[in-house]
Amino acid sequence: MPRLSRLLIANRAEIARRIIRSARGMGLATVAVYADPDAHAPFVTEADEAIALGGTTAAETYLDADKLIAAAQRAGADCVHPGYGFLSENGAFAEAVIKAGLVWVGPRPETIRAMGDKLAAKTLMAKAGVPTLPAVAVESPAQAAQAAAAGLEYPLLVKAAAGGGGRGMRVVRRAEDLIAAVESARREAQGAFGDERVFLEPFLEGIRHVEVQILGDRHGQVIHCFERECSIQRRHQKIVEEAPSPALTPAVREQICQAAVAAGRAMGYESAGTVEFVLDARGRFFFLEVNTRLQVEHPVTEAITGLDLVREQLRIAQGERLEHKQEEIGVQGHAIEVRLYAEDPAHDFLPAAGRLLAWEEPAGLGARFDSGVEAGSEVSVHFDPMLAKVIVHAATRTEAALRLATVLERLRLHGVTTNRDFLVGVLRHEAFLAGDTTTDFIERHRPPRRREPGEAELRWAALAAGLGDQARRRAGARVLRTTPSGWRNNPSAMQEARYHHGQVEVLVRYQRERDGAFAWECLGQGGRARLEVVSMPGGADGAPAWDATADLEVDGVKRRLRLLAHGDHWWVQGGAGEVRLVEIPRFPLPVHEQVRGAHTAPMPGRVVAVSVAPGDRVIPGQTLVTLEAMKMEHHVTAVAAGRVAEVRVEVGQQVDGGDLLIVVESEDEAG
Incomplete structure (x- = not known):
C-alpha cells in the first residue's frame, strides 16, 4: 500500500491540533475544515490548508459527511482522520470515505457499525467470554420504555446506542421519570450523533470506570497499552483521567487487559481503540462499550508508555505492522489529565461562552497542554466547551496530582468562567490523593465548586x-x-x-x-x-x-x-x-424593574422543548423549557409553585443568556 501523503482532519479544536503534530512528524501535509465560528481558531491557521464548510452548527458542518468528503477531494487529500466525537464512530461515514477512494484512519466500517450498536456489542463480547451487564433496547415511542424496563431493577441508565461522551445518557431512579428521560436522551443523542436510538441497563453506583487502550493492525495482531481510570465525572462525562489505575491489583490488571485483547480479536480490530469496563469494589469488572476511535484521554497512555497513538493510527492505516510486541510495552510513572471546560461548577456546571482575554500556559513545570484556544479565542455555544486538556507525568501519582494542581493555578486564563478551581480542588482533595476515585466522587466528597481566597x-x-x-x-x-x-x-x-x-x-x-x-x-x-x-x-x-x-x-x-x-x-x-x-461604580446606573416570576435562560442556546402553556399549574422543580447548548440539554425548572402567565419562546428559537423564557405567577397572584 502506498504511503499516505495528505491528511484531511474531519474535526476541530484541540484534537485537530494534536493530529496535525503527529502527521507533520511523519511528513504528511495537513488539511483542516472549519465552521464559520472557527474561522480564526488555532487549528485552522496551523494546518497547511483549511477549507470552509459553510455553516454555524455541528449539523451544518462537522456532521455533514458529504461536505467533509467533498473538502477532502477538493484538497487532494488521500486520507481522512476523524478525531473523536462528530462522525468518528459513524460506520456510514467511514464507508463513504473509502468508497470515495480515500484511506480511513480508523477501524473497518463494519467494526464501527458492530460496536456502534451497543446492544449488539454486548452480545459479541459475551460470546468472546468478556463479562457483561444485561441491557434492553427501547423501541419507539418512548412509552415502550416502561415495558422494556419490566425485567430490570431501578436505578436504570438510559444510554445512546450510537455514541458516548456522556451525551444521550440519563439516570432514572423512579419508574414515573422513565419516559421523560428517554425522550430527553433521544433528542440529545440525535443532536450529537444523528441517531436517536437508546437502551436501558442497570445503573451501578460507587464503581470505577476503567478502560484499556488497544492497538490492532491489518495483519491480525492485537495488543494492549495498559489501562486508564476515568471515574471522576460530572454529567456522566469524564473530567479527570489517569494511568495506570490506582485501584487494580496486578492480577486484576492482567485479567482486564487480557479481556480487552480478547475483545479486540473478536472484532478483528484495526487501529487504536478503547475497551471500557466498570469495576466494582470486589475487583469484578463488566464490559461497558468499545470506543472505535482515539479517546480524549489518550495522552495519559502516551505519557506512561512513550507511544504516539496518532502516529500508530497513521502507520496502521497505511498497512504497516504494529511497531511493538506486547512484551515491549511497559509502564513508567503515573500520568493524570484534566479537562478544562468553559463552564460554571457553582451553577451545576452550566456551559459558558465568551472571549478569552488571556491565555498563557505556564512554562517550566513539565506539563503538556493539548489546547484548542489562544488569547482572543471566542468560545462558541455551538460546540463542546472544552478549552484544553492538561497532562502531567511524574514518578508517583501524588507528585503528578500536586504538580498538575500547581500548573492549573499558574495557568493565565481570564475572560470566561471555567472549572479550573474545581479541578484544583479535586486534585488536592485528600480522598483523591488516597485513590478513592469512584464515579460518585463528586457527590460523596463535594470538592469546592469555586476557590474562595482568604x-x-x-x-x-x-x-x-x-x-x-x-x-x-x-x-x-x-x-x-x-x-x-x-x-x-x-x-x-x-x-x-x-x-x-x-x-x-x-x-x-x-x-x-x-x-x-x-x-x-x-x-x-x-x-x-x-x-x-x-x-x-x-x-x-x-x-x-x-x-x-x-x-x-x-x-x-x-x-x-x-x-x-x-x-x-x-x-x-x-x-x-x-x-x-x-x-463598583461610584454612580451606579439605574436598575430596571425585574419581572416577577421571570425564568430566564442560564446560557445562550436553542429551545428544543417547551413543556408548559399559559394557564398551566406548575410545581417547584418542574421542567418548563429545555435548551440545547454545546451539544447538551439543560432544563429550566420552576422555582416555586404557581400558574404560567407567559410563554415567551417557541421550539427552535435561539436565545441568549438572560433572555426571558417563561413568567410564572405565584399561587397568591394566580388566585
Missing part, C-alpha cells in the same frame, strides 16, 4: 487593582502623565475604590506619598505599599483590555502579579491562582 489574599488583590488602576490611568493620560492619578490639592484625603468579589464588597483606600509609595487601608488593616509596573504587553496595540505584570510590595513583602482589566472587571493572578473583582 482575607489576606483578597486584600492583596484589591490593593493591586486599586493601585494598578491609577497606574493604568497615568499611563493612558495624554497630558500631565507624571501627575499622580487622582491628584488633588487636599493631600489628607485618600482615594477610594470599591470592588465585589462574589457577594463580598471590598473597600480599598490609598494615598500617594512623596517617595512614590502609598499609604493604604483595606479590610481592617493598613500600611505602606508600592506597585511597580514591569510590563504592559496588552496595551501597546490599543486592545480594550489592560494587561500588565507588576511587582506589588506590601510592608516589605513583595509579590509578582499579573493584572488584567477589562471594563469594570479585574483579574489579579498570583502563585495561588486568580482573584476576580468587579469594580
Whole structure:
C-alpha cells in the first residue's frame, strides 16, 4: 500500500491540533475544515490548508459527511482522520470515505457499525467470554420504555446506542421519570450523533470506570497499552483521567487487559481503540462499550508508555505492522489529565461562552497542554466547551496530582468562567490523593465548586487593582502623565475604590506619598505599599483590555502579579491562582424593574422543548423549557409553585443568556 501523503482532519479544536503534530512528524501535509465560528481558531491557521464548510452548527458542518468528503477531494487529500466525537464512530461515514477512494484512519466500517450498536456489542463480547451487564433496547415511542424496563431493577441508565461522551445518557431512579428521560436522551443523542436510538441497563453506583487502550493492525495482531481510570465525572462525562489505575491489583490488571485483547480479536480490530469496563469494589469488572476511535484521554497512555497513538493510527492505516510486541510495552510513572471546560461548577456546571482575554500556559513545570484556544479565542455555544486538556507525568501519582494542581493555578486564563478551581480542588482533595476515585466522587466528597481566597489574599488583590488602576490611568493620560492619578490639592484625603468579589464588597483606600509609595487601608488593616509596573504587553496595540505584570510590595513583602482589566472587571493572578473583582461604580446606573416570576435562560442556546402553556399549574422543580447548548440539554425548572402567565419562546428559537423564557405567577397572584 502506498504511503499516505495528505491528511484531511474531519474535526476541530484541540484534537485537530494534536493530529496535525503527529502527521507533520511523519511528513504528511495537513488539511483542516472549519465552521464559520472557527474561522480564526488555532487549528485552522496551523494546518497547511483549511477549507470552509459553510455553516454555524455541528449539523451544518462537522456532521455533514458529504461536505467533509467533498473538502477532502477538493484538497487532494488521500486520507481522512476523524478525531473523536462528530462522525468518528459513524460506520456510514467511514464507508463513504473509502468508497470515495480515500484511506480511513480508523477501524473497518463494519467494526464501527458492530460496536456502534451497543446492544449488539454486548452480545459479541459475551460470546468472546468478556463479562457483561444485561441491557434492553427501547423501541419507539418512548412509552415502550416502561415495558422494556419490566425485567430490570431501578436505578436504570438510559444510554445512546450510537455514541458516548456522556451525551444521550440519563439516570432514572423512579419508574414515573422513565419516559421523560428517554425522550430527553433521544433528542440529545440525535443532536450529537444523528441517531436517536437508546437502551436501558442497570445503573451501578460507587464503581470505577476503567478502560484499556488497544492497538490492532491489518495483519491480525492485537495488543494492549495498559489501562486508564476515568471515574471522576460530572454529567456522566469524564473530567479527570489517569494511568495506570490506582485501584487494580496486578492480577486484576492482567485479567482486564487480557479481556480487552480478547475483545479486540473478536472484532478483528484495526487501529487504536478503547475497551471500557466498570469495576466494582470486589475487583469484578463488566464490559461497558468499545470506543472505535482515539479517546480524549489518550495522552495519559502516551505519557506512561512513550507511544504516539496518532502516529500508530497513521502507520496502521497505511498497512504497516504494529511497531511493538506486547512484551515491549511497559509502564513508567503515573500520568493524570484534566479537562478544562468553559463552564460554571457553582451553577451545576452550566456551559459558558465568551472571549478569552488571556491565555498563557505556564512554562517550566513539565506539563503538556493539548489546547484548542489562544488569547482572543471566542468560545462558541455551538460546540463542546472544552478549552484544553492538561497532562502531567511524574514518578508517583501524588507528585503528578500536586504538580498538575500547581500548573492549573499558574495557568493565565481570564475572560470566561471555567472549572479550573474545581479541578484544583479535586486534585488536592485528600480522598483523591488516597485513590478513592469512584464515579460518585463528586457527590460523596463535594470538592469546592469555586476557590474562595482568604482575607489576606483578597486584600492583596484589591490593593493591586486599586493601585494598578491609577497606574493604568497615568499611563493612558495624554497630558500631565507624571501627575499622580487622582491628584488633588487636599493631600489628607485618600482615594477610594470599591470592588465585589462574589457577594463580598471590598473597600480599598490609598494615598500617594512623596517617595512614590502609598499609604493604604483595606479590610481592617493598613500600611505602606508600592506597585511597580514591569510590563504592559496588552496595551501597546490599543486592545480594550489592560494587561500588565507588576511587582506589588506590601510592608516589605513583595509579590509578582499579573493584572488584567477589562471594563469594570479585574483579574489579579498570583502563585495561588486568580482573584476576580468587579469594580463598583461610584454612580451606579439605574436598575430596571425585574419581572416577577421571570425564568430566564442560564446560557445562550436553542429551545428544543417547551413543556408548559399559559394557564398551566406548575410545581417547584418542574421542567418548563429545555435548551440545547454545546451539544447538551439543560432544563429550566420552576422555582416555586404557581400558574404560567407567559410563554415567551417557541421550539427552535435561539436565545441568549438572560433572555426571558417563561413568567410564572405565584399561587397568591394566580388566585
